[in-house]
Amino acid sequence: xxxxxxxxxxxTYDDEGPRDGDGVPLVFIHGWTADRHRWxxxxxxxxxxxxxxxxxxRGHGESGGAGVRxxxxxxxxxxxxxxxxxxxxxxxxxxxxxxxxxxxxTLAHPERVERMVLVNSISRMTYSRGRGLLMATSTLVPFxxxxxxNIQRAFAPGYPREEIKRYVRSSAGTPREVVMTLYGAMxxxxxxxxxxxxxxxTLLVHGFHDIQLPVKQMLRMAKAYxxxxxxxxxxxxxxxxxxxxxxxxxIDRFVTVRAA
Numbered sequence: 001x002x003x004x005x006x007x008x009x010x011x012t013y014d015d016e017g018p019r020d021g022d023g024v025p026l027v028f029i030h031g032w033t034a035d036r037h038r039w040x041x042x043x044x045x046x047x048x049x050x051x052x053x054x055x056x057x058r059g060h061g062e063s064g065g066a067g068v069r070x071x072x073x074x075x076x077x078x079x080x081x082x083x084x085x086x087x088x089x090x091x092x093x094x095x096x097x098x099x100x101x102x103x104x105x106t107l108a109h110p111e112r113v114e115r116m117v118l119v120n121s122i123s124r125m126t127y128s129r130g131r132g133l134l135m136a137t138s139t140l141v142p143f144x145x146x147x148x149x150n151i152q153r154a155f156a157p158g159y160p161r162e163e164i165k166r167y168v169r170s171s172a173g174t175p176r177e178v179v180m181t182l183y184g185a186m187x188x189x190x191x192x193x194x195x196x197x198x199x200x201x202t203l204l205v206h207g208f209h210d211i212q213l214p215v216k217q218m219l220r221m222a223k224a225y226x227x228x229x230x231x232x233x234x235x236x237x238x239x240x241x242x243x244x245x246x247x248x249x250x251i252d253r254f255v256t257v258r259a260a
Contacts, residue, residue, distance in 0.1 A: 001062065006080045009065025012036075013055035013081055016043065021050035023255065024089050024114050028054040029078060031096030031120075032182055033147065033171035035061030038095060041244035042251065053090075055081055057098075059178030066177050070185050071097070075104040082112070091255055093117040095240055096213065097182065100189050106200050107191060117203045117251055120237050122213050123221045124192035147172045147179065156209035156236030167238070195224045202228045203254040205247060207235035229254065 003010045014036060017025075026046055028039040036054040046052050056063035058077050068074060078101060082090065092113050094102035099121020106113045141149070151168045171179075202225055206218045215232060222228050231250045235242040 003063075004081055004084050006058075006077050007065075009058045009063060009077070011055055011058065011065075011077060011081060012062040013053065014043070015051070015053050015085060017047035017051045018049065019051055023050055024091060025051040025053055025087050026255070027078070027082070027087070027090045027092050028052070029092065029094040029098030029101050030054070030057065030060070031094075031098050032186060033060070033151070033174045033179055034095070035170070037061070038238075038240045039093075042093070042240065042248050045248050045252070053081070053085065053087070057101075059175055059182075066175055068178065069181050071100050071104050071189050074182075075101050075108070078105060079109070079112075088112065089114050091115045091117065093119065093251065094121060095119040096121050096237065097186055100186065100191075103191055103195065103198070106198055107194055110198070110200060113200050115201045115203070115255060116198075117205065117254065119205045119239050119247065120207055120210055120213055120218075121204075122217045123195050123224070124190040124217070125187050125213075126217055126220075143176050143179070144172055147174075150212075154212055154237040156207065156234075156242060159236070159238075159242060163241075167241075192221060192224060195221060196226060199226050203231065203250070204228055205231045205233065205239065205250050207237055207239050207242065208232050209235060210237040212237040 001012050003012050030038045035056045039054050043052050057074055058065040058068050092102040099118035102116055106116055148168045151171050155164050204222050206215050222230050233243050233246050239247050
């Protein structure tokens with residue numbers, strides 16, 4: 001697996017598919033406490049005919065590094081990888097926190113993003129008083145319980161328990177410092193007042209049963225986008241693995257129609 005050293009962190013990434021394939025490269029960015037393998041289904045599908053890049057974000061999966069404090073810092077890591085791979089223009093596909101990273105990149109460098117796909121992601125965290133209190137107090141429980149509670153809530157009712165346990169174990173392997181600081185970074189993330197600047201064609205795909213980032217928050221964001229399509233799927237927050245085929249098909253239709 002190739003790695004790129006960026007500001008003291010060895011970032012692990014995959015660069016697959018034909019260099020002369022259909023359209024610009026697709027760049028997949030995973031979410032909080034996850035890793036690049038969340039995108040296995042999508043990458044296997046698209047790498048048959050176009051270049052596909054994905055990475056483990058700093059402090060996640062097989063990438064090293066810690067000390068990251070902001071979404072902007074993670075965005076700089078992604079841009080450093082694109083520069084290293086000489087990718088001047090791409091389609092950004094981000095899940096949850098990865099969607100926040102995608103929006104950050106697109107706002108700063110719109111010339112580098114041909115299209116954008118946001119999966120179960122939002123532009124501003126908004127909590128009711130009750131949910132805000134729940135989220136604030138959840139940080140006071142033991143770390144493993146904090147992670148397990150958040151990951152279990154991410155899946156729609158009925159998803160296999162053994163699979164959820166596997167994702168809990170994987171997420172718990174993310175360093176505590178990375179988990180907690182990026183949890184705070186996501187809570188502070190707010191570009192809702194700026195998304196009207198994003199003229200990049202954007203697909204917003206969301207799980208109907210997402211209680212981490214509820215659909216109504218995504219719909220509020222969608223109204224602010226000048227050029228957005230919305231697709232809602234019968235799933236929870238972990239769309240890439242809960243309904244992989246449906247998500248892949250939605251992305252495929254969007255990038256194929258838009259590229260035509």
